Amino acid sequence: GESVGLHLPTLSVQEGDNSIINCAYSNSASDYFIWYKQESGKGPQFIIDIRSNMDKRQGQRVTVLLNKTVKHLSLQIAATQPGDSAVYFCAEMSGQGAQKLVFGQGTRLTINP
Amino acid sequence: KAGVTQTPRYLIKTRGQQVTLSCSPISGHRSVSWYQQTPGQGLQFLFEYFSETQRNKGNFPGRFSGRQFSNSRSEMNVSTLELGDSALYLCASSLSVRGNTIYFGEGSWLTVV
Numbered sequence: 531g532e533s534v535g536l537h538l539p540t541l542s543v544q545e546g547d548n549s550i551i552n553c554a555y556s557n558s559a560s561d562y563f564i565w566y567k568q569e570s571g572k573g574p575q576f577i578i579d580i581r582s583n584m585d586k587r588q589g590q591r592v593t594v595l596l597n598k599t600v601k602h603l604s605l606q607i608a609a610t611q612p613g614d615s616a617v618y619f620c621a622e623m624s625g626q627g628a629q630k631l632v633f634g635q636g637t638r639l640t641i642n643p
Numbered sequence: 644k645a646g647v648t649q650t651p652r653y654l655i656k657t658r659g660q661q662v663t664l665s666c667s668p669i670s671g672h673r674s675v676s677w678y679q680q681t682p683g684q685g686l687q688f689l690f691e692y693f694s695e696t697q698r699n700k701g702n703f704p705g706r707f708s709g710r711q712f713s714n715s716r717s718e719m720n721v722s723t724l725e726l727g728d729s730a731l732y733l734c735a736s737s738l739s740v741r742g743n744t745i746y747f748g749e750g751s752w753l754t755v756v
Contacts, residue, residue, distance in 0.1 A: 562742045573733050573747040629674045629737050630699050633686035
């Protein structure tokens with residue numbers, strides 16, 4: 531039968547504005563979280579990560595916030611640029627031992643000039 | 644430092660055939676994992692290898708298999724290809740310790756006709 535594609539949430543922001551991408555994760559036992567950026571035709575690119583013993587972590591123009599109480603993760607991108615247009619995925623790691631990531635559905639960010 | 648390298652980048656196979664995809668991790672990385680990305684299911688974990696041993700496996704049929712060599716390079720194989728196996732297959736690598744950053748390659752685009 532016909533496959534139905536994932537309906538990606540979309541976010542459009544003006545160039546230079548700040549953007550916030552949200553993610554709800556599923557497993558309360560997850561203790562490591564990563565944000566990835568994926569441009570068309572490319573593999574996911576690491577942006578920033580955070581461990582569950584932290585609430586906030588900052589990188590270059592990006593900040594990740596973790597709220598374990600409500601199992602919510604957000605990625606803030608400051609002063610967005612055209613090159614920030616991409617699909618952004620949050621991923622959580624749970625379980626013992628193996629390096630296994632469970633990905634969210636992704637958010638498509640579009641930067642308007 | 645070279646990133647995760649995957650070959651081939653693009654390939655077309657006929658239903659019923661098999662395919663082997665190759666991955667060279669970042670130098671020094673001993674954990675290699677594989678993911679399947681499709682529009683319908685998003686990014687899904689296939690399996691992870693460390694020191695030539697499969698540490699974890701996702702919920703995929705036995706037609707999907709992999710292995711890791713002593714130099715940490717990895718291959719995955721899909722036998723008896725089905726149309727639904729058409730996807731972007733992504734390899735990722737990381738250092739051995741759980742929670743280390745996971746870096747992805749550009750992927751291998753498989754089309755089954």
